[in-house]
Amino acid sequence: MAKKFSLTEEKLDDLFVEEVASVVKLVLRLPENDQIVPTCTRWLNIFQQSKSKERFSRNYMLLLLHKQLNDRRTLCYPFTDPNSSRMDLRTLHAMILQKDNNTEHADSGEDVACRSDKSLDEEDLSSFSSCESLEVANQRLIDENAALTTELQELQCQIEKLQAKRERSESAIQMQSEQIYMLDKENRYLKRNFACSSINALKQLCNGQDPAVFFDTLYSVLCEDDSDYQQVKRFNEHFKALLRDHINHYQRVQRAPLLEQASQRYDQLRSKVSRRYKTVLGLKLDAQSQELTLSAMKYLAVLRKLFLATFEGKSNTKKVVVKFLQQSSDKISEML
Secondary structure, three states, X not given: OOEEEOOOHHHHHHHHHHHHHHHHHHHXXXXXXXXXXXXXXXXXXXXXXXXXXHHHHHHHHHHHHHHHHHHHOOOOOOOOOOOHHHOOHHHHHHHHHHHHHHHHHHHXXXXXXXOOHHHOOHHHHOXXXXXXXXXXXXXXXXXXXXXXXXXXXXXXXXXXXXHHHHHHHHHHHHHHXXXXXXXXXXXXXXXXXXXXXHHHHHHHHHOOOOHHHHHHHHHHHHOOOHHHHXXXXXXXXHHHHHHHHHHHHHHHHHHHHHHHHHHHHHHHHHHHHHHHHHHHHHHHHHHHHHHHHHHHHHHHHHHHHHHHHHOOOOHHHHHHHHHHHHHHHHHXXXXX
């Protein structure tokens, strides 16, 4: 026997909204929804624009649409009939009921009383009889609505957790970004200071200062405690020892070539000095010889004058002596 229960306008509207959500969700899961979406959209608009007296018929048609999608994965009569979309929902509802009753009468031979369109008046909005399938469908809608509500609450909880996690992640990212910025700034500062200290250390090394302070100048900007300074001190000692060993090795390697080069230069200098000495000595001897020659010529000239002035002997003797003195002077002059 049919079960009596009451449906108000608000209850019908609530059921309609819940059923629309279920239909939309079902359509999105269908494999060929591109062909079904336009038809569903057209009929949902028709249901949305229905009048107050058509609420029950509207819900019935929506349940029928949901049943076809759920059972057949597609739509058929009356939703695929273009004439159906222009009909009143109560009339269409009555036609479907009449068609269903005729089908049952042909199969079983039993007469079934059908309710006409006029029986769905305003009194049916407060109380009416429905078959058990409609009650089951409504109960299913209520259960689905409860499940969707629970799922919505779970999703909202997940969203809140994800938002909180996102805020924590953004805060951590912001903190890391600030740390990276500070580290990058400190790194640039250290690079600039280290470059300046490197230039100063090289200048001091090139100017002949003690190599033992090279690493002091180079790494002083990086030292933070005594252990760092001790390490730099060890670097200086190693560097000084390395330079000393390198200099000693260079001296040992270069000693033989230097000695040979010095010996060659000494021989060349000695040969040059010897030649110079011989040249100077020769020039000096020549000068002395010329000086002696000039002195001899001078003395011969003086002797000739004295002889001519003081000789009182024979003229032939005088001529012979003068001739001899002249010949001697000529011979001496040829030596110049």
